[in-house]
Amino acid sequence: MAIVSDASDASDVNCLEFKLPDLGEGLTEAEIVRWLVEIGDVVAVDQPVVEVETAKALVEVPCPYAGMVTARFGEEGAELPVGSPLLTVTVGPEVGAGAGGSSSDADRGSGGSAAGAAGAAGSAGAPAGDDDSSGNVLVGYGTSGAVAARRRRVRVTGGTRLDPVPSSTLRPGPVPVISPLVRRLAREHGLDLRGLAGSGPDGLILRSDVEQAIRAPAAIVTDRPARVEAGRAPEPAEAAPVAAVAGSRVPLRGMRGAVADKLARSRREIPDATCWVDADATAFMAARTAMNAAAGPTVPKISVLALLARVCTAALARFPELNSTVDTEAREIVRLPSVHLGFAAQTERGLVVPVVREADGRTTESLNDEFIRLTEAARSGALTPAELTGGTFTLNNYGVFGVDGSTPIINHPEAAMLGVGRIVPKPWVHEGELAVRQVVQLSLTFDHRVCDGGTAGGFLRYVADCVEQPAVLLRGV
Known part of the structure; x- marks a missing residue:
């Protein structure tokens, strides 16, 4: 009203x-x-x-x-x-x-x-006849139409304030920072980003740059203006929320809380099991090198993740039981008609799982382009809720962390997750002789309600065969 x-x-x-x-x-x-x-x-x-x-x-x-x-x-x-x-x-x-x-x-x-x-x-809550509203109130992501220039006045209400940077040292023009979380961290501590030199590509200001500036002893000022309310004493200075300390409590809310709830539910409801196998990825890596060389320098390079995604969708076509979910109330396994492939991406906000829609209908190049787009959106905090939900199968490349294997928790309500470790030179018996080959460990964590070990093992073996002999994929094209 x-x-x-x-x-x-x-x-x-x-x-x-x-x-x-x-x-x-x-x-x-x-x-x-x-x-x-x-x-x-x-x-x-x-x-x-x-x-x-x-x-x-x-x-x-x-x-x-x-x-x-x-x-x-x-x-x-x-x-x-x-x-x-x-x-x-x-x-x-x-x-x-x-x-x-x-x-x-x-x-x-x-x-x-x-x-x-x-x-x-x-x-x-306004009258239906009111013409001052746009009719475009968002469900998720915003409304259309031109946005007028707006003023942004910031009040620092907590944390450590930093000495103002002399105007002569400020960078002219736009500040090279794309993460809203980096801007928020700088704003909370009164730090002018124009006075920072970024350590990222092309001078991009990263979160580590801001945290380093915050920790610099010369930048800290003890005379933080107190916030006073009627009838209350000024609040004491607050510690910078950079990391948890012994005895502190960190609220499980927002995205971190949602992740915690989802992982706990997965452990409660899904009887998961994991199988794994080592594979010789030498031919796989050579095929990737040849593909990128043939495409030329102006075309985006095909990533290992995109090639593995293509292998994954081919394997799911052969073993559709793993592209399903379980309706616990109806006690039914629901086979899903399309593969919406999630992939784990580490960001400043934590681990997120963007989803590539209709991955089973995409080429390797299309998968690669979508991985690039979603990864950039994840790092800048621009992923929409729709891009983070609806996955049917997850591909988890934990090799980027320098580890060989893992037994991850299934991304509820999905039925399986393929894990990929680092690809490193290791001793390997090749054509009857000991040789140094590029070896990767593959693991599959699956919901034992949707299939037995034979199906899970068959899926993982097919993936390993495609990694060891990429030509195997051609049989299904």
Whole structure:
């Protein structure tokens, strides 16, 4: 229901309440990472107003109204349930003109259709006939349309403050940092990223660069301005939340909490077993080198992961039992028609599993392109909830950590996970003689309810055969 801000002008000015929208994929709450607007700011239709972290991704939430922000609900770091008030916006002819520019721009931004306006009003609790909403309140990832420039004023409310960097040493132009988590860490400690030299590619500022600057003794200031509320003493300085110390408590919430719940459920419900085999990957690596050489220097190199994914989808076509899930209530095994291949990716936010849709219908090049896209999105914190859910089988390359084997926990509700260790030179009997070959350990963790050891062993043996003799794949093409 619209809240009238001035009884004398009730027909022209309304104070509308925007509630945290449904973020999709069964998510029921989100944590406020940072506010993108302050009270008193004028916002445009579909302008992002807050960045929130769900159990699956960082999301910028756009506001469906154009007007002036008159209230915000929740401090940074607070968790809000879906449907709770997020902010209020005062809308009216004069305010709308200031937010959207010309009156024609405001008309275009207000939605164009009665259905769109009604949809937005339903999300925010505004009347269905209100034309100040966009009708594009997100379910997951945001709304369409041009976003006006916005002011971002940051208040440091905790942590260690750093000495300001002299303006003469600041880097001109845009700051080379793509991770919102790096920006958040710097903001929490009052660190100006323009004064940092990044150690990443092309000067990219990494989290380690920010943490090193925070730990630098010369940068720490003890006279942090205290935050004082009515009737309360100033709060003591807070320790920088870089790492847990003995005796401390780290909340299991957000993505870390969702991962913990999912892993615990997997262990409770799935009777898993693991089998493994060593394979001679010399021919496999030689085939990859030949493929990349033939493609030329301008074409993205085919990764080991993309080749293994192609082997994986071929193996699942032969052993479809492993591309399934178990309906525990109906006591049924559900065979899935398509392979949505998840792959484990380590990021600054922790381990995530992006999903390549319809992997069984893709070529090796298509798989490679999608791995590149999703990996870049994972590292920058830009993965959407839809890109992190719906997997039917997971490929886990833990060889990048320099280890040979593992017995991972199955990504519930999937039925299996293929693990790949490092590929390293080892002594190997080749054609009756001892030789140094490129050897890899492959492991398969599977749900023993969907198949027995014979099926699991057959799947793993086929994968190993394709690694040892890549031409085996041609029989199924």
